[in-house]
Amino acid sequence: MAAMASNADRVFSDELVNRLTDANEYSLKGMIRGLTLPPTAPLPALSSCSAASLGQLDSLPVELMHMVLVLLDVQSLVRLSQVARAAKVAVDGLPAYEDLRQHIPDVLVALGRTRMLHCHSVACLQDALRASPPRCASCLVSFGGFLFLPTCxxxxxxxxxxxxxxxxxxxxxxxxxxxxxxxxxxxxxxxxxxxxxxxxxxxxxxxxxxxxxxxxxxxxxxxxxxxxxxxxxxxxxxxxxxxxxxxxxxxxxxxxxxxxxxxxxxxxxxxxxxxxxxxxxxxxxxxxxMPYVGKAGKADRGRCCNGCRILEKLDADGGLPENVKTRLVPPGVPASKPLKALGTRLYTEGKFVQHIRECYGVTRLLSLWDDGVKDPYGLE
Ligand SMILES: [Zn+2]
Ligand SMILES: [Zn+2]
Incomplete structure (x- = not known):
């Protein structure tokens, strides 16, 4: 096989990055999904007989009140917002709760439908949303692109x-x-x-x-x-x-x-x-x-690499060079497991660009695309 150019010096335009991103992610769609979201913010309307005061909480400075409110679970927060007009104003103005409603309304609905809304505080959910780095709590290696509801x-x-x-x-x-x-x-x-x-x-x-x-x-x-x-x-x-x-x-x-x-x-x-x-x-x-929201406030759901998706097929066809395979598959492990896993791995935006510069599958795809072969592996 002829040696292929390295990706390291290549310019990856947004268009090329998007083309190297798995747009369908079929393998990742077997979890809670497709939930119907409330048409507006999930806070219920106040009843006309709501009390006007929050009692002793009224005397707290706003920052302190926010520190108290984020310790509540979402279910308690919603209930609190229904008991007094001042509470609804306070809950509506709680930045951490607004963060959750803006970026993960589906997670809040999922917690409600699975009856786990009372299990995690607003602070816990926001910590998970903005955890930096947003790595998986199990392997401590990959981007944790999903939330495990029982443990948040x-x-x-x-x-x-x-x-x-x-x-x-x-x-x-x-x-x-x-x-x-x-x-x-x-x-x-x-x-x-x-x-x-x-x-x-x-x-x-x-x-x-x-x-x-x-x-x-x-x-x-x-x-x-x-x-x-x-x-x-x-x-x-x-x-x-x-x-x-x-x-x-x-x-x-x-x-x-x-x-x-x-x-x-x-x-x-x-x-x-x-x-x-x-x-x-x-x-x-x-x-x-579960998207990740960094300091810039933009939600990042992660990207899967199209180059990695072809690795298992390359190996099955005998087209994966031995030195590449040795790097990706430890001795004694059937190649299909780690190679398949690479095809479903999510990377946050910066890590994705870093990854595609080093990915062997991307090198192969770019070489074929440069030769005018449009969709050699049926990825699109
Ligand atoms: Zn993991
Ligand atoms: Zn890759």
Missing amino acids: ERVCFDCLCENRALRMTTPALARECFRLSASQLAAGVPVLHTIPGSYSVRWHKHHPKVHKLVSVRQAKAHAAVVHGSAQAVAALLPATKPASWSLRKYYLLQSFHEAPLGPAGRDLTLLPEQDNTAPDGFGGVASIR
């Missing part, structure tokens, strides 16, 4: 696929897995009500009905509190499969026990596939796209 953390698509701590399960299974009574589980773990629809994060599943689910990581963390230690929780998993359990159930509960409570701290797509991977029936039901 940014996560990336790869970690949603690979990290067992980001799975959801039924309260019954969580209780059985971690030996918790119904009241013990309810005391420490919020319940998410799913929004009916089709979801797809690694595994596809249609959910026509509402499921009540809990986060595996939150259930495991709470079990450590109830049972006294992480070691006590680990001892709850039978060493061998009980006769009454299916192999799938044993693998599933084993995977819940293996869920890390802290950040994985690395790119999980670079690890070999584990033998006991049980399909996730609820992938995507607890996550939604």
